Amino acid sequence: MSELLPVFLDVTSYVLILVLVALGLMIVFGMMGVINMAHGELFMIGAFVMVAAQGAGLPFLAGLVLAPLVVGFLGLLIETALIRHIYHRPLDTILATWGLSIALKQLIVLSFGPESQSVTLPLDGTLTLGAFSYPLYRLVLMAVSAVLIGGTFWLFIRTDFGLMARAVIARPTTAATLGIDTRRMYRWSFVIGTALAGLAGALVAPIISVDPQMGLGYLVPGFLSILVGGAGALAGVLVGGAVVGGVGNLLAVWISPVAALITVYILAILIIRLKPEGILGGRRAK
Amino acid sequence: MLEITGLSAGYGEALVLRDVSCRIAKGQVTALMGRNGMGKTTLLKTIMGLIRAQSGRINFDGASIETRPTHLISRAGIGYVPQGREIFDDFTVRDNLRLSLMGHDAATALPFDKIYGWFPILKERETQRAGTFSGGQQQILAIARALIAGPKLLLLDEPTEGIQPSIVQEIGLQLAKIARETGLSILVVEQNVEMVRILADQVMFMENGAIRESCDIATLRRDDALLHRYLSV
Numbered sequence: 001m002s003e004l005l006p007v008f009l010d011v012t013s014y015v016l017i018l019v020l021v022a023l024g025l026m027i028v029f030g031m032m033g034v035i036n037m038a039h040g041e042l043f044m045i046g047a048f049v050m051v052a053a054q055g056a057g058l059p060f061l062a063g064l065v066l067a068p069l070v071v072g073f074l075g076l077l078i079e080t081a082l083i084r085h086i087y088h089r090p091l092d093t094i095l096a097t098w099g100l101s102i103a104l105k106q107l108i109v110l111s112f113g114p115e116s117q118s119v120t121l122p123l124d125g126t127l128t129l130g131a132f133s134y135p136l137y138r139l140v141l142m143a144v145s146a147v148l149i150g151g152t153f154w155l156f157i158r159t160d161f162g163l164m165a166r167a168v169i170a171r172p173t174t175a176a177t178l179g180i181d182t183r184r185m186y187r188w189s190f191v192i193g194t195a196l197a198g199l200a201g202a203l204v205a206p207i208i209s210v211d212p213q214m215g216l217g218y219l220v221p222g223f224l225s226i227l228v229g230g231a232g233a234l235a236g237v238l239v240g241g242a243v244v245g246g247v248g249n250l251l252a253v254w255i256s257p258v259a260a261l262i263t264v265y266i267l268a269i270l271i272i273r274l275k276p277e278g279i280l281g282g283r284r285a286k
Numbered sequence: 287m288l289e290i291t292g293l294s295a296g297y298g299e300a301l302v303l304r305d306v307s308c309r310i311a312k313g314q315v316t317a318l319m320g321r322n323g324m325g326k327t328t329l330l331k332t333i334m335g336l337i338r339a340q341s342g343r344i345n346f347d348g349a350s351i352e353t354r355p356t357h358l359i360s361r362a363g364i365g366y367v368p369q370g371r372e373i374f375d376d377f378t379v380r381d382n383l384r385l386s387l388m389g390h391d392a393a394t395a396l397p398f399d400k401i402y403g404w405f406p407i408l409k410e411r412e413t414q415r416a417g418t419f420s421g422g423q424q425q426i427l428a429i430a431r432a433l434i435a436g437p438k439l440l441l442l443d444e445p446t447e448g449i450q451p452s453i454v455q456e457i458g459l460q461l462a463k464i465a466r467e468t469g470l471s472i473l474v475v476e477q478n479v480e481m482v483r484i485l486a487d488q489v490m491f492m493e494n495g496a497i498r499e500s501c502d503i504a505t506l507r508r509d510d511a512l513l514h515r516y517l518s519v
Binding site for chain 1: 334336355357360361366368372374375376381384385386388389431432
């Protein structure tokens with residue numbers, strides 16, 4: 001038991017971060033039909049904001065506040081300059097945001113160098129209960145991620161903003177005829193999605209290697225989670241993230257990382273073959 | 287209230303509306319009739335800004351609206367009930383109505399009780415998912431959703447399509463009553479002669495993307511030659 005629990009907790013914390021990243025992807029894809037290949041880089045920049053904040057002698061908490069602000073603002077710029085011209089043209093969005101992701105990566109290489117950076121743990125204690133001990137920061141990370149995921153669901157399911165957002169997803173032109181500014185909804189949803197990625201990056205920065213290539217490692221499983229879980233309901237990301245992240249991580253520990261990747265892809269192919277709309281189903285026809 | 291002059295619009299190269307001119311006075315209910323494919327729906331969509339005017343003007347309440355985005359046209363006081371109703375299936379009745387309120391200035395909005403007074407069925411089923419409604423009930427909801435924002439002009443696109451006759455009459459009578467009570471102007475695209483007779487004051491006939499003729503409802507009641515000319519296939 002004391003051997004299994006830390007593994008289980010590691011997997012859970014990975015899944016939670018993966019879900020945070022995938023949620024941003026899903027909001028942007030579900031609402032605007034934009035496949036944002038630069039989402040991983042926004043996550044990466046969130047981590048680098050934390051690196052820069054610590055370099056400037058700011059406390060960890062300041063980095064956590066700055067990362068979503070900086071990345072969200074970057075999202076606002078990207079939306080204004082690029083994304084709004086290619087709404088609902090998925091193929092064009094792939095190309096444009098792929099180019100953007102390369103540019104962002106190089107920007108970070110130019111500013112910080114290609115090598116990996118380290119972020120100091122804000123809490124280096126461990127929680128010890130009998131034979132079981134676990135790093136305290138990882139527990140905090142899980143709690144914060146869970147609250148953020150819950151908060152995002154609350155925003156989209158319980159609030160007026162969420163009702164308008166879901167209306168724009170379901171019937172954009174009808175929403176506009178009811179006086180809803182769809183452009184504005186697109187813009188702020190995109191900013192929320194990018195800010196979430198930035199915050200996720202800053203949160204995991206202390207426990208992973210922070211380098212300019214780190215984005216892809218979360219983008220690919222993020223997309224896979226959406227495909228496996230289904231792009232219809234927001235909850236699809238939870239299911240997909242749990243399957244993709246959970247299986248991948250458990251197998252990586254028990255067998256080997258390569259075997260884990262192969263298994264995850266085979267599993268994803270099987271699920272998509274049997275349920276093309278994902279486990280929870282896809283977007284309903286308009 | 288609404289004045290359209292020399293309006294042309296269509297889909298890309300294909301012009302559907304050719305030099306349309308018409309006006310709708312305050313408090314007047316105008317029916318727009320004509321065979322399928324003559325441009326009736328396109329005219330409503332162009333008024334709403336869903337299709338861009340290529341030339342001509344649309345004046346509403348003294349301001350030109352033909353270049354405004356759809357949500358601002360809606361906020362200027364034009365309610366729109368599209369063909370096929372397009373209610374939000376997954377939302378409750380109340381959320382469908384609330385959505386319309388969120389898009390509009392609270393100053394013009396009507397209280398829920400007013401809407402529920404006009405359409406008691408919506409009150410009874412307030413928390414029910416709109417997707418479970420029958421076609422007629424969905425139509426009532428779509429009309430209520432437009433009305434709750436307190437528009438000055440209501441555009442209705444074939445409100446009787448696919449609805450059982452008993453409800454057609456009920457909707458027609460209720461709309462006529464609301465228009466009398468509130469001074470609401472209505473422009474309704476309609477093929478159903480029964481509905482037009484119940485509801486309209488004026489009738490316009492459209493053919494090949496232009497308005498060919500118009501008359502008042504009394505003329506139409508006396509003589510249905512116009513109906514034969516513009517509606518029979």
